[in-house]
Amino acid sequence: MQPDNYHGFVDYRVSITHSGGIRRLINDQARFQCDKMEPFKPLNRTQAFAMLEWGLNWVVAAHEVSHLIIHSAVLAKDGKAVVFPAPPGSGKSTLTAYLSRNGWRLLSDEMALVTPLTSTVTPFVRPVCLKNDSIHLVKSWYPDDTFSTIAKDTHKGDVVHMAPGDMAVARESEQAEVVGIVFPRYNKDVFFDVYEMDQATAYTTLAENAFNYTVLQEQGVKSVVHLVENATAFEVEYNSLEELDSFLTEDVLGAAHVK
Incomplete structure (x- = not known):
């Protein structure tokens, strides 16, 4: 290739x-x-x-062993990044597609590449992977965007990939600083509910989503500790993307100060 x-x-x-x-x-x-x-x-x-x-x-x-790798979407504004670790079915990629077309810069839909012992995250710009019901939903929002054909009946169900936006591609080498860790979960019955996590819980949950946490050994442990000590962590349940966007912009980014 x-x-x-x-x-x-x-x-x-x-x-x-x-x-x-x-x-x-x-x-x-x-x-x-x-x-x-x-x-x-x-x-x-x-x-x-x-x-x-x-x-x-x-x-x-x-x-890759020169970065701590977290299974997470990453989006940024004004040099400040939020990572979104989430299991399948949480709506992560739908959220990623929405934010990336509403003023946020896409760094990744799948992996946060964090420089060890820092809060610096390096972009890994790839298409956004949409699955099942989210395919038609996102296509209805952004009919003029570029999508792959549908790969049917994969192990993830029906899958379509949405091309990253122009801003993501043009700034694919521009790093950002992680100031927020948000564990999102879509729930059609909940408008918006947020819970600030203590550092111990955030550490455990974030480590569970790190691909090479054990490979990096002590450096991996210290890198996760650094992230949770220097970023605010939240669990968010929602059915309103607009409300979540406002929370991220005003309460997560707005309260953060990049060192």
Whole structure:
């Protein structure tokens, strides 16, 4: 996947290829390879683009050790970032899509790359992964945006990837400072409810979402401690994206002072 005019350093060589032999004629499949390794089982070729995105995420999550990696969306305003760790089904990617089109800069929909022992987060700008009901919802909000075709019946259900906005791409090398940690959960029956977490709870929950926390050992522990000591952490349950946006801007970013 190296452009012809690229002359920089290559970290990994990845590819999506067809299955070989007679299988290609009977049930064509897509195969993801990284430096000739094949970490995943082949998928139906209609899921090839989704597989590529998941593969690129895997490459970083499995090999990157110069950053603390948190399974989280990351968005920023005015150099201040909020990380959104959340399990599947919490509405994280729908929230990410909304914020990234309403004045927030997308750094990542999937991974926060935090410089160890600091609050500095480096962008990992990738498409936003929308699943199931959120696909039609986000498309109705932003009909002029660019979306992939639907990859149906994946292990995550139906999946579409939404292209990152122009601001995210233009500023993909611009770091930000984490000032807020927000664990969001969409609930259609709750307008907006917020709970400020104590540092011990925030530490435990954030560590559970860190891919390489144990790999970094003492540095990983100290890095998570630094984040929870220098950012305010909240659990948020909501059905109003506008109310959540206002809370993030006024109460999280507005109260923060980047050192």
